[in-house]
């Protein structure tokens with residue numbers, strides 16, 4: 001596995017989170033096999049793992065967030081990690097998930113001892129995913145909603161461009177935050193200037 005070789009060479013100056021999706025040509029019924037394969041291959045090299053069931057770029061991947069599909073993946077992952085050294089495993093959700101769907105997902109995550117959720121992935125738009133500022137309020141809304149229904153900790157992501165944005169997500173109940181698009185636009189400056 002190419003990524004395994006690359007990770008083995010990493011100087012490990014910071015914790016490594018490994019984000020896992022399924023292959024495009026794997027059916028949703030067999031998706032759990034892809035998640036397990038990658039977890040097995042890389043478990044010793046990651047500090048935490050993210051089950052990405054919310055990328056808008058892989059056809060049908062987001063259906064894995066729902067009901068039985070998610071239940072199968074999470075229960076297989078639960079069985080896999082049962083006798084392994086503890087490492088946090090998180091689930092990453094789409095910003096479109098809310099209401100009863102979110103309640104059901106929270107229940108499935110709790111039943112399978114998921115350590116955290118990442119809210120949110122990109123918004124699905126024609127041709128791909130929308131990130132950055134247009135996502136800020138929507139992902140905030142999802143954090144607000146999640147903390148009302150579940151005690152599973154939230155990592156907040158979506159549209160962070162400043163310290164104030166980070167503080168907003170923390171004030172809503174996120175315990176950690178992540179940034180992608182803001183880093184693309186502002187580079188390292190983002191971390192040194194508010």
Ligand SMILES: Cc1cc2nc3c(=O)[nH]c(=O)nc-3n(C[C@H](O)[C@H](O)[C@H](O)COP(=O)(O)O)c2cc1C
Nearest residue numbers: 052120121122131132157158159160179180181182
């Ligand atoms: C070019 C690009 C690639 C991304 N690839 C992934 C991915 O492979 N897995 C994933 O879970 N999220 C992926 N994301 C979503 C981001 O991790 C993040 O959840 C989202 O962009 C919202 O944060 P932001 O507004 O800070 O970019 C990607 C986003 C962008 C813009």
